[in-house]
Amino acid sequence: MFALWLWQISFTTLLVRFLLWPLFVYWRDPKKLRRFPSVSCAGITDAWGVLHQYRHTRTRAVHEAHKRHGEVVRVGTEHVSFATLQAIRDIYGHGTPATKDNFYGAFVSTHLNISDAQDKHVHSVKRRRFAAALAQKSIIQLEQSVHGHLKRLVRVLDAQVGHEVDMKGVMLHLMYDIASMLMYTQDTNFLEKGTTVTTAETPDGRLYEADMYQAMVDSSRLATSAGWAPRAMKLTKFLTQWHPGWARGNGQRDVTIHFVRKRLRMDSERIGSGLPPMDDLMTTMLWDREGNALGLELGELVTEAANMFNAAGENTEIAATNIIWLLAKTPRAAARLREELDTAFDHLATPIPRYDDIKDLPYLRACIDEGLRLRPSIEGGLPRLTPPEGMRVGGVWLEGGTTVSVSTHTVHRDPRIFHEDPDDYVPERWLRVDSSAMQRGFLAFSQGGRACIGRNIAYFEMALVVAVLFSRYDFDLRSPDWELGIEENFSAHTKALPLTIKLRDVAQEI
Numbered sequence: 154m155f156a157l158w159l160w161q162i163s164f165t166t167l168l169v170r171f172l173l174w175p176l177f178v179y180w181r182d183p184k185k186l187r188r189f190p191s192v193s194c195a196g197i198t199d200a201w202g203v204l205h206q207y208r209h210t211r212t213r214a215v216h217e218a219h220k221r222h223g224e225v226v227r228v229g230t231e232h233v234s235f236a237t238l239q240a241i242r243d244i245y246g247h248g249t250p251a252t253k254d255n256f257y258g259a260f261v262s263t264h265l266n267i268s269d270a271q272d273k274h275v276h277s278v279k280r281r282r283f284a285a286a287l288a289q290k291s292i293i294q295l296e297q298s299v300h301g302h303l304k305r306l307v308r309v310l311d312a313q314v315g316h317e318v319d320m321k322g323v324m325l326h327l328m329y330d331i332a333s334m335l336m337y338t339q340d341t342n343f344l345e346k347g348t349t350v351t352t353a354e355t356p357d358g359r360l361y362e363a364d365m366y367q368a369m370v371d372s373s374r375l376a377t378s379a380g381w382a383p384r385a386m387k388l389t390k391f392l393t394q395w396h397p398g399w400a401r402g403n404g405q406r407d408v409t410i411h412f413v414r415k416r417l418r419m420d421s422e423r424i425g426s427g428l429p430p431m432d433d434l435m436t437t438m439l440w441d442r443e444g445n446a447l448g449l450e451l452g453e454l455v456t457e458a459a460n461m462f463n464a465a466g467e468n469t470e471i472a473a474t475n476i477i478w479l480l481a482k483t484p485r486a487a488a489r490l491r492e493e494l495d496t497a498f499d500h501l502a503t504p505i506p507r508y509d510d511i512k513d514l515p516y517l518r519a520c521i522d523e524g525l526r527l528r529p530s531i532e533g534g535l536p537r538l539t540p541p542e543g544m545r546v547g548g549v550w551l552e553g554g555t556t557v558s559v560s561t562h563t564v565h566r567d568p569r570i571f572h573e574d575p576d577d578y579v580p581e582r583w584l585r586v587d588s589s590a591m592q593r594g595f596l597a598f599s600q601g602g603r604a605c606i607g608r609n610i611a612y613f614e615m616a617l618v619v620a621v622l623f624s625r626y627d628f629d630l631r632s633p634d635w636e637l638g639i640e641e642n643f644s645a646h647t648k649a650l651p652l653t654i655k656l657r658d659v660a661q662e663i
């Protein structure tokens with residue numbers, strides 16, 4: 154009797170919570186969003202976005218909805234997606250009243266980091282801390298260390314000439330090796346080890362081995378999925394707590410704890426021997442300019458470090474992998490790129506160029522920008538929240554507390570912005586005299602006050618990697634129409650990229 158009664162209560166609660174209440178809210182329409190065409194049942198339930206994200210198909214589904222319904226589409230109970238230049242300016246431009254959406258709360262652990270802080274003041278304190286360290290002059294400091302990594306890259310690839318290599322794996326290991334030098338002055342050496350398995354440390358000090366990349370992908374998949382139900386995030390996390398991905402995701406936190414504790418010991422040893430602290434991105438979180446300790450808690454150091462390490466590692470890895478694939482399948486563009494590289498440096502004498510020799514090469518930059526346009530590392534719309542008083546986006550008035558975004562995948566394919574053949578890889582489009590207009594529609598690094606803070610470093614790394622690879626090697630795809638798959642989480646992680654490597658000329662051993 155009691156069981157029956159309990160069952161009836163549970164059934165009624167679920168029915169009200171998940172069906173009747175959403176239908177009632179949809180009908181009442183407090184934010185007046187029914188005027189926009191809605192994709193599938195997204196206007197009634199956020200489960201649409203959560204499930205699509207979990208299956209890695211959300212961005213493509215939003216893109217299809219824009220193709221079907223036009224420039225403004227409702228993609229969540231309180232989320233409107235746009236695909237216009239005006240909306241980019243309104244949502245992301247400098248001075249926008251919109252803030253980061255509650256979506257980012259899905260990634261928050263014990264403390265906020267630069268990427269998930271919503272409050273503008275909290276964000277600007279964090280952003281200022283990193284800005285100086287990431288300014289152009291740091292690129293010069295970074296060059297020597299990146300050269301060392303590129304020499305390793307050439308050694309690893311030379312040993313594989315004539316064989317098929319997974320270039321996604323190679324880029325993943327290389328870019329995370331560079332990121333760990335930038336962040337912690339620690340050499341992960343993933344590239345030569347051929348794995349991202351490394352030492353992790355629980356908060357109470359137990360050491361174990363974890364696959365850092367897999368842990369990051371697992372937690373990103375689940376957190377991004379939960380994030381698309383920002384108003385039922387706790388419930389979504391509660392209902393999915395059994396999922397092994399959450400536990401595996403802890404590996405990412407524990408790897409970072411190990412990096413950070415090791416890094417703190419490095420500083421205390423140096424200071425103990427009368428030397429100044431290290432000079433890397435961690436330094437900006439540990440010491441102010443006068444050398445006084447900032448005293449941040451371990452939780453804040455760990456979340457900032459994990460966020461920056463991933464932002465630097467995964468997005469450059471994804472970008473480089475996509476660019477290599479697009480050039481390998483577009484021999485005409487690869488040939489023109491090689492011609493330009495050959496005028497800039499002698500790859501036989503110097504396989505690793507100086508950044509100064511290549512940084513202003515227009516076609517190299519066009520190849521990178523075109524790769525980032527067609528296959529941006531983050532291709533979904535970046536969600537923002539309208540302020541309490543509401544705001545106008547792309548010519549329409551939206552009530553306060555509405556989630557808004559611009560679908561990067563969609564605007565990057567808009568022929569009104571990027572001209573003809575927007576689905577093709579055509580670096581030449583970036584050489585047009587009116588290409589600056591395309592910059593307004595270019596969202597690979599987002600725009601405005603929350604745009605990528607590591608953009609210069611990203612271009613620096615990508616330019617050097619692409620220059621080294623395409624001056625020295627030829628890459629053969631399994632077949633000319635072979636497609637590089639994507640498994641989108643927050644970032645659009647690529648699948649494996651098998652390419653057969655050939656030396657372009659008789660290249661010198663280094």
Ligand code: HEM
Pocket residue numbers: 267268269280287460461464465466468469472529530531535596597598599602603604605606607608610611
């Ligand atoms: C090709 C490489 C890269 C791409 C495509 C990329 C893209 C982006 C995008 C789209 C955002 C905005 C995310 C959002 O609004 O949620 C962002 C933010 C950010 N990126 Fe990058 N990024 C790259 C490389 C880097 C590097 C190398 C670093 C660090 C050295 C970095 C650090 C950051 C940080 C800290 C933020 C948050 C900025 C803020 O909220 O103020 N990124 N990036």
